[in-house]
Amino acid sequence: MSFSYRTTDLAKWGVGLLRKLHAVEIDLNWWSAEQRLATLESAPAPPPAIDHFESIGTSFYVHFVDLSVMGPYALPVAKYNKRGQWAPFTHYSVLDTFIENGATYETLLDHDSAATFDANATDGSGHDLYSPMFESPGNSLPTGGAVGMVMSKSTTANFAVTWSWKFPEGGTTGKFLRQASNTQDDTEWATPDATEIGFTPVTGSSISSSTVAGALEELASGGAVEANHVSYTPGTGTGLTSSNVAAALDELGARGSASGKQTIWVPAAGMTPLITDGAAPNTIETSTTKTVIKTLDFDATTAEAAQFEVAMPKSWDKGDVSFRVFWSHAATTVDFDVSWTIYAVAIGPNTSGFDEDVGGHAGFISTGGVTDTLYVTDLSDPLTVLDATSGLTPSDNSIVIFRVERSSPSTADTMAIDARLHGIQVVYTASAATDD
Secondary structure, eight states: OOOOOSSOBTTTTBOOOSSOOOHHHHHHHHHHHHHHHHHHHHSOOOOOOEEEEEEETTEEEEEETTSOEEEEEEOOOOOOEEEEEOOSSOEEOTTEEEEETTEEEEEOSOEEOOSSOOTTOBOSSSOBSEEEEEOOOTTOOOSOOOTTEEEEEOSSSTTOEEEEESSOSOOOTTOEEEEOSSSTTOEEEEOOOGGGSBOOOOTTOSOOOSBHHHHHHHHHTSOOOOGGGSBOOOOTTSOOOOSBHHHHHHHHHHHOTTOEEEEEEEEGGGSEEOSSSBOEEEEEEOTTTOOEEEEEEEOSSSOEEEEEEEEOOTTBOSOOBEEEEEEEEOOOSSOOEEEEEEEEEEEOTTOOOTTSOOOEEEEEEEEOOSTTOOEEOOOOOOBOOOBTTTSSOOOTTOEEEEEEEEOOSSSSOOOOSOEEEEEEEEEEEESSSSOO
16 A cells, blocks of 8 residues: 655655645545554564673673664672681671581671580571681691691591601610511611611531620620621622622632723823924923923914823723823913823733834813913823724733824814923723732
8 A cells, every 4th residue: 555645756656646635535544554553563583692691790781683672781709708717696687608627617607606616606596607618627637737747648548647756856876766666656766776677697617696686695605606607798890709707708808909090191202292292301300499390382273282202001991091191381361171181002021013003092082271381181081992903901011102192273173372281190990919
């Protein structure tokens, strides 16, 4: 049903009647509008759907899909009042909170507290006074305790624990902890008593006592225990093989007191500079005491070397050797690192190995810094000495040729002046006391 219009408007309703409307036409226009309103009222458009909710602080908002927003609506806020530790005969109000025995409670009703705390207390009409908010676990740690204490059971009840000492108090230097009775953990500090130290005689011993005190009494009454009746288990690395004290003592006696690490000192004056690029012999005399010092001076720009020979002792175990370098330098201002390298190779009797390779080497960096000061390097890494001809372990009566070299120029060697060598200390291991 369309409306009747007097005028023409092609952009809106089109061609009009171009005259005044009759009464019936006017009524029909109003009736058509009324019918349309009635239709809309009987079937209204659905409201927009809710898109999401939002809360900002204590305000609440409802957002719709058509971008409209309802709110803010004030949110209720529970305002708790912290009262700390629970106290007797104290007035508590609703929403008061307090702590008791590690748990946090909320007050549900206004009341005055009793003499002792009861988590299940009521107002007499069945209404609870308290409600737990946070409770500690049943196995929580007790309060207190001093440094060094440990946790222990205080009763047979679950989680009944207390702080206690791991060891009894007291005790002085030299005392040890011992069991005082058959009661569990009944311990005390005490000094050793020979009657309480067990002793098991070895097979064949004349002693029959099972304690040190008894064994001493047996010995005091006559006779002594033979060392070969006392068992012995050699420790790792001792080199001993004996199974009793007497035999072990015999082994040590045969080994002698001179076994183990030994040193050989070789001064610079006892070395021979190489004919090709050899270090320069030098003699220094001090200004006051006129002490004469002979050195071999190694150049800062050319790799120079010197060598010496040692007929190693027969007691040498033919194992690795190590070195210490003794050196000094004249005045210089910066960069004091010197790179030393030592080579070693053995020439056996009745062999021709003089022109063989100089063998393995040990190298290390030493740092100077103060003019005319003797510097001693740390002990070098072990160097294995091999026979020049066979490449195997040297034989007895071998000559070991040692060559010492300053490894310059190199990135590790930074000192710009001569390094003065005073001597080399050779460290080797002897396996016997003599060279028999």
